Amino acid sequence: MKRHTLTAQFRAEMDCPKEVVMWNYYDHEHLVGTHYKYYNGTRVLAERDDWSLVVRSKRMPLLPFYTSGIGFQYMDGNTMKSFHQDQLGFILEMEAFFEDMPNDRCSVTVTYRIKALPIFKLFDSYFKKLFKGWFWATWEEDAPMRLRRWKVHNLGFKDFSGIEYVNKKLPKPEPIQPGKYEFVPPVRKSSPIRTPDGIERPFTTSVELGYADN
């Protein structure tokens, strides 16, 4: 039987190089941090270089329940591809294409696809609405993360270390030459992979004071 493909595509731009956004998309552990309102657990089953197999549990906007499923993701040049099968048996395919723009800006085009029985054509508009809500809800949470990541990079930040002049109480050096932002998967972990329980969000509600004003 010929299957119907539910499709939704979104494009947005960021004031940072594409590698920063790739880092953000590829990072599993931020799901239960930055996106704690939507994700309540994630577990990396296996990963190597530029692919990983993960379990995630999330609740999307417009849906009143959590679903968990297994996902496989990998980098293919400037595209991150992922396949996520949920408890209902649907396989969600996502492609995120990253493209540099002038002046350290970039664009991201994300395409979501689900192949389903022809009757699901009736749900085309609902699918688009669901994923529109999902894309923009997570985008709004990720955008300040990317901008801050880019900002601290330009101040000389090093992963698992920090900013030297801050840590050592030194005058800020001028000029700082941080070099090009590199993204080399996998993202370095602070927790071991293949743990029995993975990692869970530490709380469900919080008094959010937000990011510092620039």
Added chain:
Amino acid sequence: MATEGTLVNIQEHSQEDYRYLASLEELKKTGQLTRWIEDHDVLLYEYEGQIKAISNICRHFGGPVGYHKHKDGVFTCLWHNWRFSCKDGSCLSHPALPLRQYALKIVDDKIYVDLLG
């Protein structure tokens, strides 16, 4: 609110090291705030009757330590949930990576932070 450290006349010291951070009134609103001061992201807060300041830059990936209001004496970084003690900025997730503490002075209800101290 009491203050940590000694109150001194800011005019007696090099003003190059100290920068205005916030007023006591601003801090009292939520008991915690973060602010970028000359490329330092400073987390100012009141804890157990003392005003303290630590770096707001998580040493993991640079996340905002003070995004969430502290709870039970602990800050939890937004991005990856690294945990830090309100007492002194020590890292409960990775003890070798504490947050830098800043010296403060309060003059006329204004809080100044020493970027080199």
